[in-house]
Amino acid sequence: MAIVTFLLSTWAPAALLVAAVAYYVYPYLVTYRHLQWIPAPFPAQFTNWWLLLVCRRGYRYETVDKLHKKLGPVVRIQPNHVSLCDDEAIQVVYGHGNGFFKAYRAEHSRKRKIVSRTFSVKSVAQFEPYIHSNLELFVRQLDSLISRSNNPDGAAYLDCLNWFNYLTFDVIGDLAFGAPFGMLSSGADMAEVRSSPDSPPIYAPAIEILNRRGEVSATLGVLPQLKPYAKYFPDPFFSKGLQAVENLAGIAIARVKARLENPLPAQRKDLLQRLIEGRDEKGEPLGRQELTAEALTQLIAGSGTTSNSSCALLFHAVRTPGVIPKLQAELDAAILPTWTCPRSTWSATCRTSRPSSTRRSASTRPRASACPDRCPRTARGCTTRATTFRPAPSSACRHTRSITPRRFGARMRTEFRPERWESLTPRQKNAFIPFSYGPRACVGRNVAEMEMKLIVATWARRYEVFLRQDSMNTREGFLRKPLGLEIGLKRRH
Template sequence: MSNPSLVSLLITPYTILLLFVLYYLLPYLAKTHWLFIPAPFPAAYTNLWLLWQARRGRRFLAVNEAHKKYGKFVRIAPNHISIADDGAIQAVYGHGNGFLKSDYYDAFVSIRRGLFNTRDRTEHTRKRKTVSHTFSAKSIGQFEQYIHANIELFVKQLTKLSQTQRNPKTEYASIDALNWFNYLAFDIIGDLAFGAPFGMLEKGKDVAEVRKTPDSPPTYAPAIEVLNRRGEVSGTLGIIPGLKPYASYLPDSFFSKGLEAVENLAGIAVARVSERLKPEVMANNTRVDLLARLMEGRDETGAKLGREELTAEALTQLIAGSDTTSNTSCALLYWVLRTPGVMKKLQEVVDEALPERVKVPTYAMLKDVPYIQYVIQETMRIHSTSSLGLPRQIPVGNPPVEICGRTFLAGDVISVPSYTIHHSTEIWGPDAEAFVPERWAPERLTARQKAAFIPFSTGPRACVGRNVAEMELTCIVGAVFRNFEFVLEQEHDMETREGFLRKPLGLAVGIRRRAV
């Protein structure tokens, strides 16, 4: 009988089991300074726990529940600590700390890296310099004409619906408000970012042209559905970005359909930029919109954005400026309707601020009306469209950093969960789960609350489009409550699902035209 080979001696059920254990144990033990930080099982040993929560669309809730159970510091992955302390916000996201975006953002790259997903500090500085002038006060003032025109069409279409679909018994027409806020937000960002609306308000449905390359024949796809799928799959693959090249082969169709959505969303940007850059269009163009400003932008060397980079940045604007606005508008209507007295007060302050014949207000008419801003801010707090903790990595060579009494080392990934901070009773008081617009009155708002409010993040990576978003939301709120009355028709709470952003799944309301 021959002697057993060395390989057969080494490959036994016990060695396989040992390798399996070491595969998960070593990442845990490698972070000796984290050994006593609690974690939901098995998050300390594998990224699969966080991947599973993201796949279910409930990452923000799972992390929030973990903080309630384990406290301020929670290990949500072998190399990721979530810090539920507002004292960590500036340390993690503020200017001058030099922290980088983690590899989570690699999953969001499609055409090429843009301002949102670039991780290199020098490249980000170059891109931000090129793009930031797009959102100057002067530029934003010029954008309002396009926002206003689409809100006018929105009011016209809802007026028609409220009349043609009115239930004689209730006097209200039944609609899914989310759909119409989606159509409005997409048409506005289409107008701003690509030179023309998508036509969703006009058609009353979700459709957009797609081109794989500038010269490809057009196909069509539901842009809102595509954007939702893209956010969900990218937010999930960001947990294990190395999985992205193989994700379409996974048995779960969530991944293959999501990656198809990534391609379609990029194709929408390619199609719209190609249309805008046609010589005959450019020759007669007098528009002053986001794309025009992006085409004017130059970096420190005087170089403009190339076509591919221009398309990538236009895609970023499409993503950042569409469902963020529709999510917030929908959540605002929901919380206003379920909170007694808020709709009536909103209508009163809007009516008081507007001249009698004005149905669609300008931003200047409403921007200084306190109660409108209180309602918008309270919606962004309690709904938290960006609910997850945006992950940051301490760069190689960085000295140890102390945050909230704990030491973190180069290579560590840390985040501050927005939803948990925005719902903290320690910060916001015992009524943190209630919708209370009045908490934003200057005499009630504390310095701590003001600093802990981060719907647009903070620091060098904060949302560059914040001022456009605030203008848009203010004008939408004014137009909606100037022209319509609503009743909540669903008995259950508004359901949401998280991708990169937290998205309402629908909002059944009754609508009728106001007599003003």
């Protein structure tokens, strides 16, 4: 017995070490041997943990960008996941009929047929009044801040990211759930949360919840098998993040409950009503859980993305000489001087003027992209200018942060120049896809573009804006988002 104990104590650690090495080395040598030629940072070719830890530190985009600069257009970032820095890869990975399909989305096709009708051009035109009503309140609140200002220059000093967040959350609340969250009216970040339709409500900061949820989802998405156990990790990033995931779902549960129990007038046509009316190919409607899930998706997709882009757009437009005067001149020329009638002003801006500076400058930064390289596709094989895969890796994505500067020049990350969009080459048009591409592109593009145009036209025509900080710090989660932007605001004369 003593001999057995001795052998176990001597060989057990070594056996565990050998087993662990075999667990990671065998896939590299056998299962994914066809990918061995692709350069990778050690130990990404052996384990998913490398990318997970990069995401946890909040440096995925920056890290992969540096890898492409160092290792070339094809980089292996997980044992079976390849990042492509090649604009041709956009059609190969995301286009129709190429053998690629989005991972983990078996129900995607059925639901998209319902959801895509919700976001048709005709439907989106019916959403415009709800955006207007929230913009009216947005303007009233900013005007009130200016009128109450005690600053020597008469300007209101504020963090515009907060107010863009309040605006976009109220807009998407109005569209997706039938009523705003009330953030604009209260000037605060707060929303009702329910763990189930029948549970008592609690109240929590929705913007903070959304940000935490994005960060933990971006990290655990690298290794989703960890999700059931992540709440037990000693790092509070995971436990707090998973609680945020539950709370965000609880916001959707509370809002759908309120909408279904208090039906709105039949003539109201918002996103949720379109989803309620939608039918799949069998004539079946979405169930309550599906309605809640789709409404939650609209909340995630239509709030932080728009507020972050609005904040970044304001920063780059205001700090770049000549951009704001040109934009204001185009708006003034296209819109009658109806300062006392905000609704008329906004309607004219959206339907009549569509100024080129407004349209193009809203999408001139990679930050406007909804992180498309977070959505890998799986396939059997593919060919791009960069390389040929036979067989292909199970997951492939194109890294927009690296592709775009290659086609527009290195200065596009530091130089805000809306005029670049007036003379694009075919490859530049191909390389820039802030709403992704192909059958799984963002269905909410029409709403997002309309909302962005209305927002920028509103503040640019009504106010004089100056920056109170020289740079804009950002943080990576599911998106790369600004951390805030202090500005001064006065009414135009």
